Amino acid sequence: MPGRVLVITSGKGGVGKTTTTANLGTGLAIAGQKVCLVDADIGLRNLDVVMGLENRIVYDLVEVVEGNCKLRNALIKHKRNDNLFLLPAAQTREKDAVSPEQMKGLCEQLAAEFDFVLVDSPAGIEHGFRNAIAGADEAIIVTTPEVSAVRDADRIIGMLEAHELFSPKLIINRLRPEMVKRGDMMDVQDVIEILAIDLLGVVPDDQAVIVATNRGEPVVFDEKSLSAAAYRNIVGRILGEDIPQMDFEPESMLEKLRRLVPLRFSRRKAN
Amino acid sequence: MLEFLARLFGREESSGKQAKERLRLVLVHDRASVSPHLLEMLRVDLLEVISKYMEVDEPGLEVNLEHEKDTVALVANIPIRRLKRQGSKVAH
Ligand SMILES: Nc1ncnc2c1ncn2[C@@H]1O[C@H](COP(=O)(O)OP(=O)(O)OP(=O)(O)O)[C@@H](O)[C@H]1O
Ligand SMILES: [Mg+2]
Numbered sequence: 408m409p410g411r412v413l414v415i416t417s418g419k420g421g422v423g424k425t426t427t428t429a430n431l432g433t434g435l436a437i438a439g440q441k442v443c444l445v446d447a448d449i450g451l452r453n454l455d456v457v458m459g460l461e462n463r464i465v466y467d468l469v470e471v472v473e474g475n476c477k478l479r480n481a482l483i484k485h486k487r488n489d490n491l492f493l494l495p496a497a498q499t500r501e502k503d504a505v506s507p508e509q510m511k512g513l514c515e516q517l518a519a520e521f522d523f524v525l526v527d528s529p530a531g532i533e534h535g536f537r538n539a540i541a542g543a544d545e546a547i548i549v550t551t552p553e554v555s556a557v558r559d560a561d562r563i564i565g566m567l568e569a570h571e572l573f574s575p576k577l578i579i580n581r582l583r584p585e586m587v588k589r590g591d592m593m594d595v596q597d598v599i600e601i602l603a604i605d606l607l608g609v610v611p612d613d614q615a616v617i618v619a620t621n622r623g624e625p626v627v628f629d630e631k632s633l634s635a636a637a638y639r640n641i642v643g644r645i646l647g648e649d650i651p652q653m654d655f656e657p658e659s660m661l662e663k664l665r666r667l668v669p670l671r672f673s674r675r676k677a678n
Numbered sequence: 679m680l681e682f683l684a685r686l687f688g689r690e691e692s693s694g695k696q697a698k699e700r701l702r703l704v705l706v707h708d709r710a711s712v713s714p715h716l717l718e719m720l721r722v723d724l725l726e727v728i729s730k731y732m733e734v735d736e737p738g739l740e741v742n743l744e745h746e747k748d749t750v751a752l753v754a755n756i757p758i759r760r761l762k763r764q765g766s767k768v769a770h
Contacts, residue, residue, distance in 0.1 A: 553697070554697050554700060554701050554704075557701055558701060558704060558705065558708065561705050561708060561709070562708065565709070586694075587694065589692075590692025590693065590694045590695065591692060591693045591694055592693075592694050592697075593694050593697050593698050593701075594694065597694070597697075597698045600698075601698065601701050601702060601705065
């Protein structure tokens with residue numbers, strides 16, 4: 408059975424597509440899946456540096472598509488995980504160096520070898536976006552809880568439908584619980600209500616993401632950070648596990664309960 | 679603090695709620711500016727359904743979206759040539 412091809416897209420730039428692709432791909436590989444990350448942002452490649460693989464690039468996606476090298480030779484294996492591969496974008500080429508048909512063929516080839524193919528889409532709704540979605544059978548939409556990002560996400564949902572990619576899943580990125588609490592940021596419910604699509608998960612705004620990116624190691628490797636936990640939950644949901652949404656409220660009842668319940672259990676055991 | 683008091687007394691909505699409300703409105707318009715292609719498809723489908731019950735003046739059938747301040751309505755003008763007799767609808 409061929410693997411699943413997921414495109415990670417957003418419309419608006421800079422909301423976290425590349426970060427999401429890197430972390431979900433890494434998380435899936437840690438979970439034992441064979442994963443290939445595809446950087447479809449031709450001319451503005453970034454997934455390589457976020458993954459810390461920028462020094463290993465020999466060939467790129469455009470060279471594969473043009474037949475100048477074998478697909479196998481362009482794939483870069485991750486240094487910490489043998490299940491994880493990257494197909495880098497070309498840096499010095501135009502976006503139209505590749506056609507949607509070629510991308511479709513490429514994704515099919517990859518899906519024959521991998522359990523998951525994750526395509527990092529460029530911002531915008533033009534040629535690069537159409538390339539990125541061409542070979543995908545599922546779509547993940549990333550947005551931040553801000554007016555312009557959500558508006559663009561809505562536009563993208565419409566465009567995905569027009570390309571017969573139905574029921575995309577939503578990731579709300581960079582949520583700031585303390586701002587939500589004082590009413591200065593839309594909450595998760597607001598965004599879902601507006602976009603009317605299924606929520607895949609929420610990732611908090613987390614300094615650990617930037618630290619991890621500085622090091623070239625996706626934050627999901629960092630066991631302690633909140634964003635890593637969020638990414639691992641999303642990975643579980645992609646794999647079909649039923650994982651409840653995280654609650655980021657600073658001192659909510661649920662958090663308190665969670666902290667108290669195991670305490671009680673241990674006391675009971677001690678008695 | 680002033681802002682907080684203003685909110686407390688209901689003078690000003692929180693910026694989060696404002697964001698949601700503004701989005702709701704802007705999306706009503708974004709979504710309504712659907713392509714003419716979609717409207718044409720809707721027109722053809724409507725024609726097919728309505729023709730089962732009555733004879734429609736095909737070229738006269740108009741489908742449009744009309745924008746009000748914060749709502750959008752689908753307005754169809756469907757001139758009818760002849761009503762079919764009761765029971766004459768073909769089952770399929
Ligand atoms: N959850 C988060 N917490 C903190 N910072 C984040 C988070 N997610 C992303 N960022 C930061 O936001 C910036 C943009 O992220 P990223 O490059 O993933 O966005 P993008 O959607 O791929 O951008 P582009 O549209 O340019 O491709 C980066 O500096 C990244 O480190
Ligand atoms: Mg990017």
